[in-house]
Amino acid sequence: MSDKDLxxxxxxxVDEVIxxxxxxxxxxxxxxxxxxPIIESSNSVPxxxxxxxxxxxxxxxxxxxxxxxxxxxxxxxADTHEKANEVLASLDADETETKMAVEKIIKNADQSQxxxxxxxxxxxFQDITSQQIxxxxxxLEEIEEKLLTLLKLTGDxxxxxxxxxxxxxxxxxxxxxxxxxxxxxxxxKMKERAKKGR
Amino acid sequence: MKILVxxxxxxxxxxxxxxxxxxxxxxxxxAEDGVQALATLGNTPIDFIVTDWNMPKMSGLDFIKRVKxxxxxxxxxxxxxxxxxxxxxxxxxxxxxxxSYIVKPFTPDVLxxxxxxxxx
Numbered sequence: 001m002s003d004k005d006l007x008x009x010x011x012x013x014v015d016e017v018i019x020x021x022x023x024x025x026x027x028x029x030x031x032x033x034x035x036x037p038i039i040e041s042s043n044s045v046p047x048x049x050x051x052x053x054x055x056x057x058x059x060x061x062x063x064x065x066x067x068x069x070x071x072x073x074x075x076x077x078a079d080t081h082e083k084a085n086e087v088l089a090s091l092d093a094d095e096t097e098t099k100m101a102v103e104k105i106i107k108n109a110d111q112s113q114x115x116x117x118x119x120x121x122x123x124x125f126q127d128i129t130s131q132q133i134x135x136x137x138x139x140l141e142e143i144e145e146k147l148l149t150l151l152k153l154t155g156d157x158x159x160x161x162x163x164x165x166x167x168x169x170x171x172x173x174x175x176x177x178x179x180x181x182x183x184x185x186x187x188x189k190m191k192e193r194a195k196k197g198r
Numbered sequence: 199m200k201i202l203v204x205x206x207x208x209x210x211x212x213x214x215x216x217x218x219x220x221x222x223x224x225x226x227x228x229a230e231d232g233v234q235a236l237a238t239l240g241n242t243p244i245d246f247i248v249t250d251w252n253m254p255k256m257s258g259l260d261f262i263k264r265v266k267x268x269x270x271x272x273x274x275x276x277x278x279x280x281x282x283x284x285x286x287x288x289x290x291x292x293x294x295x296x297x298s299y300i301v302k303p304f305t306p307d308v309l310x311x312x313x314x315x316x317x318x
Binding site: 060125130172173177180181183184 | 251
């Protein structure tokens with residue numbers, strides 16, 4: 001459109017069009033200025049998710065090392081319990097002191113076994129934290145996709161990186177397990193009552 | 199009694215297996231996901247299933263539905279062990295055919311109680 005064409009419009013329309021063009025140009029300039037940070041941010045996402053996946057892998061590895069040790073302790077304590085019981089059975093009735101000592105060994109072995117088992121139970125945190133990390137990673141990957149879609153709108157061509165499929169419960173937590181199990185048990189009871197009432 | 203543990207986390211598989219052993223169930227088969235579990239069911243007689251919910255390839259919920267729609271295995275009781283604890287999830291699991299439901303992290307006492315109540 002030439003200046004001559006513009007002059008054929010009423011001046012208020014021309015002013016409005018000029019202001020609109022200026023606003024669009026300002027927006028383009030602004031977007032160009034944030035383009036680099038957007039590219040940088042989208043490039044950082046795969047680095048962050050890779051690091052977080054590394055945390056999961058390392059934690060899993062360490063957890064299995066601990067489980068190896070715990071299983072070893074439990075096996076040895078079970079063996080101690082068994083052998084000490086054999087010794088106890090072979091003792092004469094008047095060997096009271098030895099009997100008490102062997103009974104103490106059995107008690108300690110049982111306690112160590114129970115404690116080891118509680119340690120094993122606590123290792124469930126690894127599965128739960130890995131689900132939490134997977135959740136965080138999936139959010140980061142969503143952000144990356146949105147940023148790249150934004151850049152594509154400006155005509156840039158970007159390759160979406162391949163994301164591994166993630167399986168997690170977004171609400172996975174180690175907190176309040178007793179309360180959550182009680183709630184579930186209540187739901188089960190209600191369901192059973194409803195079934196009986198039918 | 200042979201128990202099939204379906205769980206994608208190697209840590210959880212190991213913990214569940216050890217817990218089952220502690221409460222008196224020594225024979226345990228393991229599967230990483232529902233697809234592998236269905237293959238195991240096809241070639242090994244299984245008396246009880248413990249399954250997770252969030253797993254790759256096939257979710258625990260879909261796995262339960264598949265088992266319950268198969269004439270050969272539909273009688274096998276299934277215990278869901280998962281971090282999910284919202285009412286809708288619990289009801290959905292029962293609707294699919296779960297016999298009971300445990301929230302992670304669990305204690306051996308809860309696992310024993312649920313198994314005893316299913317098997318009584």
